[in-house]
Amino acid sequence: MNRLEPLKEADLPERTKPFWKMAGPGAILVGLSVGAGEIIIWPRIVAEHGASMVWAAGVGIFLQLWVNFEVGRWTISTGETIYTGYCRAWKGFALFFILFNILGWLAPGWGRASGLALKALLLGPDHPSSDTFWTVLTFLGVALLLFGPKLVYQSVERTIELLVAIITISLIVLAINIGTIDTWKELAEGTLNFGYKEPGFPIKEFFIALVFAGAGGTANLFYTFYLRDKQVGMGARIPTLHNPLRGRSEKSPSTGFIFPDNESNCSRFKSWWRYVRIDQTLFFWILNSVTILLFIFASLAVLHPNGIVPEAGTLIWDMAAVLGNVWGPVGRVLFLVVGLVTL
Numbered sequence: 001m002n003r004l005e006p007l008k009e010a011d012l013p014e015r016t017k018p019f020w021k022m023a024g025p026g027a028i029l030v031g032l033s034v035g036a037g038e039i040i041i042w043p044r045i046v047a048e049h050g051a052s053m054v055w056a057a058g059v060g061i062f063l064q065l066w067v068n069f070e071v072g073r074w075t076i077s078t079g080e081t082i083y084t085g086y087c088r089a090w091k092g093f094a095l096f097f098i099l100f101n102i103l104g105w106l107a108p109g110w111g112r113a114s115g116l117a118l119k120a121l122l123l124g125p126d127h128p129s130s131d132t133f134w135t136v137l138t139f140l141g142v143a144l145l146l147f148g149p150k151l152v153y154q155s156v157e158r159t160i161e162l163l164v165a166i167i168t169i170s171l172i173v174l175a176i177n178i179g180t181i182d183t184w185k186e187l188a189e190g191t192l193n194f195g196y197k198e199p200g201f202p203i204k205e206f207f208i209a210l211v212f213a214g215a216g217g218t219a220n221l222f223y224t225f226y227l228r229d230k231q232v233g234m235g236a237r238i239p240t241l242h243n244p245l246r247g248r249s250e251k252s253p254s255t256g257f258i259f260p261d262n263e264s265n266c267s268r269f270k271s272w273w274r275y276v277r278i279d280q281t282l283f284f285w286i287l288n289s290v291t292i293l294l295f296i297f298a299s300l301a302v303l304h305p306n307g308i309v310p311e312a313g314t315l316i317w318d319m320a321a322v323l324g325n326v327w328g329p330v331g332r333v334l335f336l337v338v339g340l341v342t343l
Contacts, residue, residue, distance in 0.1 A: 051190030076233025
């Protein structure tokens, strides 16, 4: 790999819009985070063990918050992705991140789980149609979202914000209708039960659950792209990503920028840095914590009292089936919709 060129000197663009008119990057990261950890891993743990280890989910999200802060700091300062920043430290990071992104994101587990939720919602879980068909259908839907609109980021932002709103509102409705005071009390106690691990619970599974609360893996690093495409900080000097199938895109520079150390640029940096802190605290930490606790609450109220510990691949349907018995068809359909849009 060729050595990267030095950062070019340029003034940091001024922030002219209030926070809410620039909101979006944090919401997308929440949408990415509300996945396997929220709807499969932690609800399954709670179904078997109760809420005694829920504190670890909160710790996992809180630790990732600081990773996201530093990802944002680099991008608003230079306009480069955090991946380029790592490669400036050691060029071997390029191969490392390529490998881990391929291993972590090309495996179709999320697509299969989402496809099965769609199948159960439309035809029922026992329908003889092929699981592969529904998995492929899910991938086609994602491809349409990414390669249909001309502006990739804008399409993803609007879609994810809608899905996060559906998930949050639906889970609040479920919690209000199925929860009891005792369930809320048990959840609160588990949230504050710092350091406790159920005897016999494998330490490997414990740490997997901890890191999958929140984004996890390389997903936290994707925040760098959302900031750039939202034109945040020095990202305003980088061309917006266009759909390559819908026209020519302006070539993105391989080298970022560094701002001169003067009073004007330092003031602008503080303003952008405040934006990143608010964005991640509000969306990633608070909203993500709320969504994972609502998923956990549903499992604590529905699965754990009935002694149901489903397999990872059937958890969405099992939860929906029990909700159907408790709350009728509305409960079943509502959770299947939540499972579908989550994955």
